Amino acid sequence: xxxxxxxxxxxxxxxxxxxxxxxxxxxxxxxxxxxxxxxxxxxxxxxxxxxxxxxxxxxxxxxxxxxxxxxxxxxxxxxxxxxxxxxxxxxxxxxxxxxxxxxxxxxxxxxxxxxxxxxxxxxxxxxxxxxxxxxxxxxxxxxxxxxxxxxxxxxxxxxxxxxxxxxxxxxxxxxxxxxxxxxxxxxxxxxxxxxxxxxxxxxxxxxxxxxxxxxxxxxxxxxxxxxxxxxxxxxxxxxxxxxxxxxxxxxxxxxxxxxxxxxxxxxxxxxxxxxxxxxxxxxxxxxxxxxxxxxxxxxxxxxxxxxxxxxxxxxxxxxxxxxxxxxxxxxxxxxxxxxxxxxxxxxxxxxxxxxxxxxxxxxxxxxxxxxxxxxxxxxxxxxxxxxxxxxxxxxxxxxxxxxxxxxxxxxxxxxxxxxxxxxxxxxxxxxxxxxxxxxxxxxxxxxxxxxxxxxxxxxxxxxxxxxxx
Amino acid sequence: xxxxxxxxxxxxxxxxxxxxxxxxxxxxxxxxxxxxxxxxxxxxxxxxxxxxxxxxxxxxxxxxxxxxxxxxxxxxxxxxxxxxxxxxxxxxxxxxxxxxxxxxxxxxxxxxxxxxxxxxxxxxxxxxxxxxxxxxxxxxxxxxxxxxxxxxxxxxxxxxxxxxxxxxxxxxxxxxxxxxxxxxxxxxxxxxxxxxxxxxxxxxxxxxxxxxxxxxxxxxxxxxxxxxxxxxxxxxxxxxxxxxxxxxxxxxxxxxxxxxxxxxxxxxxxxxxxxxxxxxxxxxxxxxxxxxxxxxxxxxxxxxxxxxxxxxxxxxxxxxxxxxxxxxxxxxxxxxxxxxxxxxxxxxxxxxxxxxxxxxxxxxxxxxxxxxxxxxxxxxxxxxxxxxxxxxxxxxxxxxxxxxxxxxxxxxxxxxxxxxxxxxxxxxxxxxxxxxxxxxxxxxxxxxxxxxxxxxxxxxxxxxxxxxx
Numbered sequence: 001x002x003x004x005x006x007x008x009x010x011x012x013x014x015x016x017x018x019x020x021x022x023x024x025x026x027x028x029x030x031x032x033x034x035x036x037x038x039x040x041x042x043x044x045x046x047x048x049x050x051x052x053x054x055x056x057x058x059x060x061x062x063x064x065x066x067x068x069x070x071x072x073x074x075x076x077x078x079x080x081x082x083x084x085x086x087x088x089x090x091x092x093x094x095x096x097x098x099x100x101x102x103x104x105x106x107x108x109x110x111x112x113x114x115x116x117x118x119x120x121x122x123x124x125x126x127x128x129x130x131x132x133x134x135x136x137x138x139x140x141x142x143x144x145x146x147x148x149x150x151x152x153x154x155x156x157x158x159x160x161x162x163x164x165x166x167x168x169x170x171x172x173x174x175x176x177x178x179x180x181x182x183x184x185x186x187x188x189x190x191x192x193x194x195x196x197x198x199x200x201x202x203x204x205x206x207x208x209x210x211x212x213x214x215x216x217x218x219x220x221x222x223x224x225x226x227x228x229x230x231x232x233x234x235x236x237x238x239x240x241x242x243x244x245x246x247x248x249x250x251x252x253x254x255x256x257x258x259x260x261x262x263x264x265x266x267x268x269x270x271x272x273x274x275x276x277x278x279x280x281x282x283x284x285x286x287x288x289x290x291x292x293x294x295x296x297x298x299x300x301x302x303x304x305x306x307x308x309x310x311x312x313x314x315x316x317x318x319x320x321x322x323x324x325x326x327x328x329x330x331x332x333x334x335x336x337x338x339x340x341x342x343x344x345x346x347x348x349x350x351x352x353x354x355x356x357x358x359x360x361x362x363x364x365x366x367x368x369x370x371x372x373x374x375x376x377x378x379x380x381x382x383x384x385x386x387x388x389x390x391x392x393x394x395x396x397x398x399x400x401x402x403x404x405x406x407x408x409x410x411x412x413x414x415x416x417x418x419x420x421x422x423x424x425x426x427x428x429x430x431x432x433x434x435x436x437x438x439x440x441x442x443x444x445x446x447x448x449x450x451x452x453x454x455x456x457x458x459x460x461x462x463x464x465x466x467x468x469x
Numbered sequence: 470x471x472x473x474x475x476x477x478x479x480x481x482x483x484x485x486x487x488x489x490x491x492x493x494x495x496x497x498x499x500x501x502x503x504x505x506x507x508x509x510x511x512x513x514x515x516x517x518x519x520x521x522x523x524x525x526x527x528x529x530x531x532x533x534x535x536x537x538x539x540x541x542x543x544x545x546x547x548x549x550x551x552x553x554x555x556x557x558x559x560x561x562x563x564x565x566x567x568x569x570x571x572x573x574x575x576x577x578x579x580x581x582x583x584x585x586x587x588x589x590x591x592x593x594x595x596x597x598x599x600x601x602x603x604x605x606x607x608x609x610x611x612x613x614x615x616x617x618x619x620x621x622x623x624x625x626x627x628x629x630x631x632x633x634x635x636x637x638x639x640x641x642x643x644x645x646x647x648x649x650x651x652x653x654x655x656x657x658x659x660x661x662x663x664x665x666x667x668x669x670x671x672x673x674x675x676x677x678x679x680x681x682x683x684x685x686x687x688x689x690x691x692x693x694x695x696x697x698x699x700x701x702x703x704x705x706x707x708x709x710x711x712x713x714x715x716x717x718x719x720x721x722x723x724x725x726x727x728x729x730x731x732x733x734x735x736x737x738x739x740x741x742x743x744x745x746x747x748x749x750x751x752x753x754x755x756x757x758x759x760x761x762x763x764x765x766x767x768x769x770x771x772x773x774x775x776x777x778x779x780x781x782x783x784x785x786x787x788x789x790x791x792x793x794x795x796x797x798x799x800x801x802x803x804x805x806x807x808x809x810x811x812x813x814x815x816x817x818x819x820x821x822x823x824x825x826x827x828x829x830x831x832x833x834x835x836x837x838x839x840x841x842x843x844x845x846x847x848x849x850x851x852x853x854x855x856x857x858x859x860x861x862x863x864x865x866x867x868x869x870x871x872x873x874x875x876x877x878x879x880x881x882x883x884x885x886x887x888x889x890x891x892x893x894x895x896x897x898x899x900x901x902x903x904x905x906x907x908x909x910x911x912x913x914x915x916x917x918x919x920x921x922x923x924x925x926x927x928x929x930x931x932x933x934x935x936x937x938x
Contacts, residue, residue: 018491018563021610023588023938025486026493026560055522055543067622069609074524074543091495094487094935095610097618119492140538141490141564149566153536466563469492 008085008125011037012114013106015099016468022094027102028468029111030119034086037109038073047088052077060090060102068101069093083119084126117465121458124450130161131450131461135404138465139222147221147271151401160211160400161449167204168445174200175438181431194425201421204441208415211402217392218403220305224266224273225391228300230328231310232320233281236340240310240374241265241278244384269388277304282324301328306391307335313348313371314341318356326360334390336368338383343373406461410447417441477554477594480506481583482575484568485937491563496571497937498580499588503555506578507542516557521546529559529571537570538562552588553595586934590927593919599630600919600930604873607934608691616690616740620870629680629869630918636673637914643669644907650900663894670890673910677884680871686861687872689774693735693742694860697769699797700779701789702750705809709779709843710734710747713853738857746773751793770797775860776804782817782840783810787825795829803859805837807852812842875930879916886910 011031017024029037039047044058054075060068074089081087092098107113115121117138124134136156143149155161177192229237244267267274279297301307309328311321321337329335337357342348350369357364370386372379402408417440424434446452480500486493498506508516513527523544529537543558550556561567576582584590586607593603605625612618624630646661698706713736736743748766770776778797780790790806798804806826811817819838826833839855841848871877886909893903915921 014492016492016563017486017494018489020487020489021935022487023483023485023497023610023935024495026495028492053524055524055545066619067626069622070625072543074541076524093606093610094485094938095612095618097613098609101618137562140567141492141562143564144566149564149570150535153538156539157536466490466492469563 008122011111012118012122013103013111014114014119014468015103016089017094019096020094021096025092025094025099027090027092027099027106028119029088029090029106030081030083030085030114030122031111032086033110034088035075035077037106037111038088038090040109041105042073043067044073047073047075050075052080060092060105062101062105063108068105069098079126082128083122084128085122114467115462116467117462117469120465120469121462124458129156130165131453132161132404132407132448133158134450135406135461137469139403141466141469143222145221145268145271145273148403151218151221151403154400155403160402163207163400164445164449167207168442168449168451170200171204171438171442171445175435175442178431178435178438182435185431198422198425201418201425205415205418205422208411208418211400212408212411212415214400215402215408218401219405220272220391221401222403224275225306226277226304227267227274227306227308227387227391228277228279228297228304229308229310230279230282230297230301231338232312232316232324235281235310235312235316236374237278237281237310240308240338240340240372241276243372243374243377243380244276246377267384269384272388272392274306274387274391282328298328301333304333306387307333308338308387309335310338310340310374312341313339314344318353321353322356322360322362325357325362336370336383336386336390337364339369339371340374342371343376343378407448410444414441414444417444477591480580481587481591482506482572482580483583483588483937484572485558486563488565489563490565494561494563494568496559496561496568496575497588498557498559498575499550499552499554499583499591500580501555502579503557504544504546506575506580507557507559509578510574511542512536513542516542516544519544521549529561529574531570531574532577537574538567548595551597552591553597554591583936584931585936586931586938589934589938590931593927598625599634600922601630601873601876601917602627603919604875604930606938608872610935610938612691614690614737614740614742617872620687620690620872623869624872629871632676632869633914633918636676637911637918637920639669640673640907640911640914644904644911647900647904647907651904654900667891667894670887670894674884674887674891677880677887680869681877681880681884683869684871684877687870688874689741689860690870691872693744694775695746695773696736696743696775696777696856696860697746697748697766697773698777698779699748699751699766699770700807701781701785701793704750704779704781704785705843706747706750706779709777709807709809709841710745712841712843712846712849713745715846736853738853741857741861743775743856743860751797767797770802773802775856776802777807777856778804779807779809779843781810782808783813787822790822791825791829791831794826794831805839805852805855805859806833808838808840809843811840812845812847876917879913883910883913886913 009032011029011033013027013029016026016028035047041060041062042058043061045056047056050056052075056073056075058071058073060071062068069092072091074091076082076087076089078084078086090102092102103113120134120137123129124131133156136152136159139152140149140156143152174192174197180191181189229241231237245265265276265278267276277300279300282297307329309324311324339348348371350364350366350371353369354364367386367389370379370383372383374380402411417437420437421434421441424437443452447457478501480498480502482496482498485495485497504516510529510531511527512530514525516525519525521544525542525544527540527542529540531537538561541560543560545551545556545558547553547555559571561571572582589603589606592598593600602625605621605628608621609618609625612621643661643666649660650658698710700706714734734745734747736745746769748769751766776798778793780793808817817840819833819835819840822838823833836855836858839848839852841852843849871880886906889906890903890910893906912921916926
């Protein structure tokens with residue numbers, strides 16, 4: 001480990017429960033003097049003489065002997081605690097006044113207010129968990145869908161850490177053997193079996209690549225997918241939004257140009273959050289406000305991961321649709337064609353559009369051309385399943401799904417080093433270069449799990465935690 | 470006890486910590502099956518076989534065997550718990566998603582979502598605390614000043630309950646003796662010593678009256694004191710508000726009539742919250758908006774507990790001040806005369822105002838006529854001490870201070886019954902009437918501590934609690 005350890009000698013304290021009034025609030029202390037600090041202020045049993053994992057009723061008194069609250073104190077003696085340090089949790093009445101008083105008292109008695117994530121950082125520094133597990137704690141608290149929750153929990157409980165740790169150990173063994181060869185370089189011996197190394201690197205590449213590939217899904221699960229609903233005025237964009245959400249949110253009116261502000265709503269499909277972004281209609285703007293609205297729409301499309309292009313089969317001819325497609329989609333953002341108001345002309349068929357769209361290079365199919373009647377909830381479930389399929393091109397059944405940008409970046413660098421090792425082995429490059437590439441791969445894999453970390457990295461990671469965790 | 474007991478046979482569950490994201494959230498269950506319900510979902514030790522007041526690490530699994538969270542479960546076996554029932558507290562990650570999942574799981578397993586205050590109501594119904602102590606729990610959580618907190622804590626720990634309980638017991642003894650006399654009414658014997666009864670009633674009246682008197686202070690401590698700042702335009706009301714709060718809040722400008730909306734700020738003096746209410750200047754309004762402002766000021770004065778009348782010693786003559794006083798103060802709202810801008814004319818003395826104000830019936834003194842220079846913080850501390858003295862005419866050093874309107878009303882009725890007993894004893898009224906008055910007094914005293922209560926009363930009291938308490 002090449003970071004300077006943070007100060008682990010002092011005792012930290014923080015409110016561990018959310019701010020505000022409630023039945024109970026918890027103040028948590030961790031460090032050598034955590035229990036003795038609470039004990040100094042506690043009227044009841046001698047807390048320092050009690051067993052770990054026990055709860056004690058009593059009173060917290062200030063320096064003047066005034067009772068601040070009736071409390072329950074939970075004791076966890078090192079190393080059997082979250083941080084592996086002595087931990088005391090003071091459960092008091094959930095009053096902001098009382099929690100402020102208790103915090104101030106414990107600080108006067110020698111504790112220091114904890115930084116965000118400092119309890120979890122101590123858990124990491126004391127080897128309770130690796131870095132990717134620690135990061136999962138924050139993800140777990142922030143998770144708001146079933147799948148985000150499942151992935152964070154999986155990662156917190158070890159997830160891919162074990163695979164990476166095994167891989168690192170094998171690479172370390174090879175690196176040692178190769179470095180041993182270097183010591184005997186004049187004798188031209190081979191301690192490290194080149195074929196076994198090639199096989200190891202190949203399986204390492206498979207693991208790393210499958211993790212990298214899982215990130216598309218993982219990121220979608222963690223952060224949701226921005227999905228723009230675009231189309232001409234009165235195509236039924238707001239109605240479609242409502243049909244998808246199955247509620248009345250956007251202001252729906254028959255007057256073209258009603259939706260000027262973009263409206264954001266979240267639609268959940270199979271545990272993935274699609275952030276649906278309604279937009280102003282695309283057309284030559286009638287006034288300045290509308291011009292701004294159209295520009296906003298174009299900007300939103302550029303920033304989105306997916307677009308639902310909605311058109312009115314009565315008002316918009318196949319040629320018009322083709323022209324819109326050509327105008328709107330310069331980049332590779334996936335999009336679906338949603339043919340609205342099918343109830344008004346059930347004789348319109350997908351194949352009426354085939355040639356016009358083929359002319360602008362688009363092959364349509366039942367998966368990207370979806371007839372609906374938004375106002376009547378017709379075919380909305382099929383649309384949802386197409387939205388999901390389009391966004392999540394491969395669904396990964398494994399629990400091991402990357403959700404963290406930092407991890408994916410480290411693994412991409414590790415993959416580059418692994419490729420360099422393979423190339424080196426194939427071209428019979430000198431052992432010292434191979435050893436260097438292995439060290440590089442080890443370094444990048446190590447940053448994922450925290451075997452390699454810096455103060456800056458730790459500061460950056462834990463500052464995103466809430467205080468008290 | 471004459472209430473129908475609420476259903477105490479089922480197990481209740483609620484989130485006990487404030488809503489929102491945090492490091493830790495706590496879900497609390499209370500009832501016969503509290504521990505066995507958690508145990509059914511818990512992967513770890515058999516919780517039902519563990520000692521009370523211990524903490525256990527493990528996992529909560531749903532019916533499909535999926536881990537919902539890593540948790541710590543704290544166990545409290547009846548009667549050694551807050552409610553005197555079996556209690557389990559599940560400490561999980563502070564994620565709204567997780568707490569919702571756990572609550573739903575425990576409800577599927579047979580728990581019922583608790584009503585607001587239901588844990589504390591069970592504590593009361595099982596004799597853990599009396600009703601006034603239970604009410605103090607909610608006050609304690611809501612307390613936001615040192616004194617409100619001290620009084621709530623005092624009341625929660627017994628406070629005046631013990632005095633009232635002793636008094637009730639003595640009255641019950643007398644009532645029994647008097648009712649015994651009624652059984653022997655034809656023999657004209659006296660079991661109850663009339664002199665001792667008179668003495669008891671006298672000391673009861675002293676206790677009850679001192680409690681009733683403490684309510685003025687108690688109410689001020691609990692709810693704060695509405696204090697209006699009134700005066701002519703440009704007298705310096707906003708500047709005075711800022712000087713008292715020692716910060717820039719109200720918009721101060723040299724243009725008369727700037728302050729049109731009333732601004733509320735809280736000033737703490739000796740632990741009492743004074744809600745300072747700035748007002749529009751009092752004068753013949755120039756336009757409709759100002760007319761509404763002036764009407765609002767008059768209304769605010771009528772609703773306030775105290776007024777600071779501010780005037781500019783340069784612009785406002787003693788006669789004008791007297792005229793304002795006569796116009797503004799029709800009722801008995803206490804007020805202070807704040808003579809502002811003394812720095813501009815240090816030769817003005819209080820005695821210049823004596824005769825004009827005497828003419829409108831006002832005797833001025835250094836306690837109600839306070840020269841200040843608000844813009845320069847001159848004499849603001851003295852003004853604060855006068856504000857406090859005026860609001861809190863008697864400061865009660867005792868810890869026993871009533872803060873609850875329900876208690877003061879019950880004690881007022883008890884006081885009436887005690888007066889009726891005294892009168893009955895003095896006029897030698899028949900014993901059965903005296904017995905009836907004693908029963909009345911007992912009834913009213915009993916409602917304070919909850920020996921007498923109804924479902925409606927309990928519902929009304931506990932519905933003001935937060936959920937989970």
